[in-house]
Amino acid sequence: xADGTLHETVARLLHAxxxxxxxxxxxxxxxxxxxxxxxxxxxxxxxxxxxxxxxVYRNLVVLEQAGAVHRLVTGDFARYELAExxxxxxHHLVCSxxxxxxxxxxxxxxxxxxxAAVDQAAAAVGFSTQHHRLDLVGLCAxxxx
Amino acid sequence: xADGTLHETVARLLHAxxxxxxxxxxxxxxxxxxxxxxxxxxxxxxxxxxxxxxxVYRNLVVLEQAGAVHRLVTGDFARYELAExxxxxxHHLVCSxxxxxxxxxxxxxxxxxxxAAVDQAAAAVGFSTQHHRLDLVGLCAxxxx
DNA sequence: CTTTCTGCAAACGATTTGCAGCAGC
DNA sequence: GCTGCTGCAAATCGTTTGCAGAAAG
Numbered sequence: 001x002a003d004g005t006l007h008e009t010v011a012r013l014l015h016a017x018x019x020x021x022x023x024x025x026x027x028x029x030x031x032x033x034x035x036x037x038x039x040x041x042x043x044x045x046x047x048x049x050x051x052x053x054x055x056v057y058r059n060l061v062v063l064e065q066a067g068a069v070h071r072l073v074t075g076d077f078a079r080y081e082l083a084e085x086x087x088x089x090x091h092h093l094v095c096s097x098x099x100x101x102x103x104x105x106x107x108x109x110x111x112x113x114x115x116a117a118v119d120q121a122a123a124a125v126g127f128s129t130q131h132h133r134l135d136l137v138g139l140c141a142x143x144x145x
Numbered sequence: 146x147a148d149g150t151l152h153e154t155v156a157r158l159l160h161a162x163x164x165x166x167x168x169x170x171x172x173x174x175x176x177x178x179x180x181x182x183x184x185x186x187x188x189x190x191x192x193x194x195x196x197x198x199x200x201v202y203r204n205l206v207v208l209e210q211a212g213a214v215h216r217l218v219t220g221d222f223a224r225y226e227l228a229e230x231x232x233x234x235x236h237h238l239v240c241s242x243x244x245x246x247x248x249x250x251x252x253x254x255x256x257x258x259x260x261a262a263v264d265q266a267a268a269a270v271g272f273s274t275q276h277h278r279l280d281l282v283g284l285c286a287x288x289x290x
Numbered sequence: 291c292t293t294t295c296t297g298c299a300a301a302c303g304a305t306t307t308g309c310a311g312c313a314g315c
Numbered sequence: 316g317c318t319g320c321t322g323c324a325a326a327t328c329g330t331t332t333g334c335a336g337a338a339a340g
Binding site: 102129132135 | 218236241249255258267274276281285289
């Protein structure tokens with residue numbers, strides 16, 4: 001997705017919540033958009049000087065409520081990524097040794113069978129599925145040696 | 146799994162780490178084993194009187210390191226369940242409205258396609274998969290109305 | 291007896307919030 | 316001007332840890 005389009009899309013999501021696309025929010029969206037994996041708050045802060053920690057926290061809440069950003073907690077602290085509407089559906093590779101998390105683009109074959117078989121089982125117990133999360137836990141290339 | 150067998154299995158896991166199956170640990174294992182969904186610390190504390198919060202936290206760490214208990218963080222705080230070795234592989238139904246999490250037994254069909262297709266994609270980027278986590282996010286029976 | 295477990299209370303650290311100043315409309 | 320955003324510092328809250336007594340071997 002081109003940057004211009006990304007900014008426009010986020011701006012639209014924010015406006016729907018009576019929120020603006022401020023400079024700080026633009027920076028956060030750019031940082032997340034430039035990464036191929038979910039980032040922690042310290043990682044976001046480290047990319048640019050002049051970002052206040054509390055502002056990043058606060059804006060991530062706003063961006064998450066607007067549906068532009070997704071929060072995920074796997075280890076000891078939270079990580080953030082652009083919402084799948086903006087980046088496309090994907091899964092995560094979680095390294096059980098070093099905690100690193102990478103993105104793995106979804107494969108159509110898996111998606112289809114997951115949706116079909118699991119949604120059916122879920123519906124049987126009265127659960128209406130909105131979306132799913134699939135994480136693979138194992139050793140990343142570095143930790144596997 | 147019969148209770149006797151469960152206790153024996155957990156005791157064996159603990160002994161492998163030079164740890165004992167103490168009364169508090171037995172209680173925790175029983176509480177988790179009696180539940181069909183992962184429990185929070187407050188929920189565990191509420192089931193029995195006389196449990197000290199710090200002891201529960203400390204013993205859950207020990208039980209997790211021994212491989213008897215699994216910790217998962219989805220919302221604002223952690224939840225615990227018996228390890229899949231003891232309960233069998235399953236997925237989670239996460240209610241996006243009330244935060245409730247229920248277990249969903251794994252279906253052989255999905256497992257097979259997930260393992261095959263996703264593991265292959267992961268291996269292509271140098272990742273060696275140990276296991277996977279599949280959560281369905283949506284509305285539980287109560288919240289769907 | 292020595293080592294481990296327990297419970298209390300204090301410490302910790304990631305995240306949240308109150309407040310005063312600044313920017314946008 | 317009024318309303319919302321920012322940054323600082325203080326508060327919050329789930330979780331961890333130090334310590335002294337109790338329990339297990």
